[in-house]
Amino acid sequence: MAGMEALAQLAALLADRTRAAFCEALLDGRAWTATELAAHARVAPSTASEHLSRLVSGGLLVEHRQGRHRYVALAGPHVAELLEAMTAFAGPAPRPRTLRAASAARALARGRTCYDHLAGRLGITLKAGLLGLGVVTGELAVTEPGLSWLRELGFTPSRRQTGRACLDWTERVPHLAGAAGAHLCGVFLERGWIKRIGTTRAVVLTPAGERGWRELGLTRAAASG
Amino acid sequence: MAGMEALAQLAALLADRTRAAFCEALLDGRAWTATELAAHARVAPSTASEHLSRLVSGGLLVEHRQGRHRYVALAGPHVAELLEAMTAFAGPAPRPRTLRAASAARALARGRTCYDHLAGRLGITLKAGLLGLGVVTGELAVTEPGLSWLRELGFTPSRRQTGRACLDWTERVPHLAGAAGAHLCGVFLERGWIKRIGTTRAVVLTPAGERGWRELGLTRAAASG
DNA sequence: CCGTCGGTTCGGCGCGGACCGAAGCGTTCC
DNA sequence: GGAACGCTTCGGTCCGCGCCGAACCGACGG
Known part of the structure; x- marks a missing residue:
């Protein structure tokens, strides 16, 4: 029963078409910047920023700040x-x-x-x-x-x-x-x-x-x- | 891109704790009635009914009506x-x-x-x-x-x-x-x-x-x- | 030093959906 | 036939969240 709470949270991360689009883009294995992903999914930068924060804190993505850029990538092959x-x-x-x-x-x-x-x-x-x-x-x-x-x-x-x-x-x-x-x-x-x-x-x-x-x-x- | 739309829909099915609890219960491989699942997840029968319809039409569950009972089970090993x-x-x-x-x-x-x-x-x-x-x-x-x-x-x-x-x-x-x-x-x-x-x-x-x-x-x- | 740019934060809007109770429907049991 | 039961449908409420624009912050560039 407790395990399913975690499942629902994981599923919720992917249950949004914008976040899913981010993940699909990142399946190319490269790191993308927040702005690139926003343009790719056709949402405002502010919207993308929030989505990325959720995906990162959910463990699906890792980020790598460099200067004024925020690079994100899939957290791993798994x-x-x-x-x-x-x-x-x-x-x-x-x-x-x-x-x-x-x-x-x-x-x-x-x-x-x-x-x-x-x-x-x-x-x-x-x-x-x-x-x-x-x-x-x-x-x-x-x-x-x-x-x-x-x-x-x-x-x-x-x-x-x-x-x-x-x-x-x-x-x-x-x-x-x-x-x-x-x-x-x-x-x-x-x-x-x-x-x-x-x-x-x-x-x-x-x-x-x-x-x-x-x-x-x-x-x-x-x-x- | 189109494939991710489907992913988001699948994820949305599991992104709710009640539906996730249903699925967990059904992992025992048996068929449960709607009322049993409702009691298990502590929601009203009406709520359970709607959730089950979504899970069935989403392909995760199969149903089997028998008399006044609605049995549901996982759609398969996959x-x-x-x-x-x-x-x-x-x-x-x-x-x-x-x-x-x-x-x-x-x-x-x-x-x-x-x-x-x-x-x-x-x-x-x-x-x-x-x-x-x-x-x-x-x-x-x-x-x-x-x-x-x-x-x-x-x-x-x-x-x-x-x-x-x-x-x-x-x-x-x-x-x-x-x-x-x-x-x-x-x-x-x-x-x-x-x-x-x-x-x-x-x-x-x-x-x-x-x-x-x-x-x-x-x-x-x-x-x- | 100031303009530009990438990104974040915040307020606000609107939609979807999770939930319930009440009412209705068909089945089963007495 | 009538009562109990399992389930569904329908209204209605409420909350979460996806989205945006505006304001803001820090980094970079001339």
Whole structure:
């Protein structure tokens, strides 16, 4: 009974469309300023300020003051996983009403970042490739040889769980999260193998990325989609 | 952006302490009548009626009208898993303020049902036993020999995933859910190996259960708690 | 030093929703 | 048939909160 009080409070934090929009924006894993988020959600700066304070004190976001800026970011991968899990549960999004929204939805389904790792069809392609190489098991645990494979890409294990599953809300299938998923995503971004589309969470595999993935044995033909 | 609208709506369903209390009660996996839930949450029947309608139309609950009764239950295991995941996230419950609440919390931590399977220390003990027998892997997937072992206990595979992990909010470690977890819980209840405490979700291992678990090789000494 | 800018605080408005009691409806029991 | 029961619908009240604009504060820049 006491635990449900906490549940209601957590849910209340996400029960507002403006705060939910903030969280969705922050799912790109970067830190945003208060003003950016306000503009993104189309609310007054004062309104955004109050929402951010609630999200921070609720533990969903962390803030980082720097000069006259207030940067906020998701408090950690666990928040991203909760958000993806809830979005997956909330079910297939209603079909978009405008052409603009439809193309944005398609871009997100094709590939996106989920906080610090890859999601969407791109994430599933990556998972399939890693599975084929024996880097991860079907449950997305990293294997012994998989660890060596990752080390060659500059990965070093940390306290954080190496491989874990994160439910993909467009594909309805888990993709690779955890330290390994985050590292791979970082490497791909560094090498220019994937690139963000505009300022959104959506990403695409670049031509260099297609070559790179083929050479690593992650794909045979170019990923299409 | 459209997906977050759905998230906010889902969150709004759980953002009320009365509705959250309903869901918690229903986590025992049984169907409750509207009046029972109203009394449980200490609200007027009319209030409960409106809440239930919202939860049902939101897809969290299913209802089953029978005569003058309205039975409601969680819409499925996925709802239970969402609730447990969110409760786990919401963090350690604030320490209970009354002796009564403290003893209830202790009972829940010792053992409880999580919709249709076992949770709490009892659930973790079960998982450890199954792991020791090689019935499940560390990721809680059912092994080949494990399936035979389950069949001997009357289990037959279905469309539902056989073994899956469900995060335990008191133990902070996953326990066994899915068809296998549900079947085992059902068998234990049938055989009188576990017993509900009062009308709550809390369960205890009976003396017969301790013998049964030992004979199955799930435990060596009696489970204590 | 003053203007601009990012952010916060405060007062006030308006909506949504949580709650109850009363009344109504269909079912069940006597 | 009548009473009791389980539940729902409807008014009505009240509170929380999402929103804004205005005023304010501190940081930065010329």
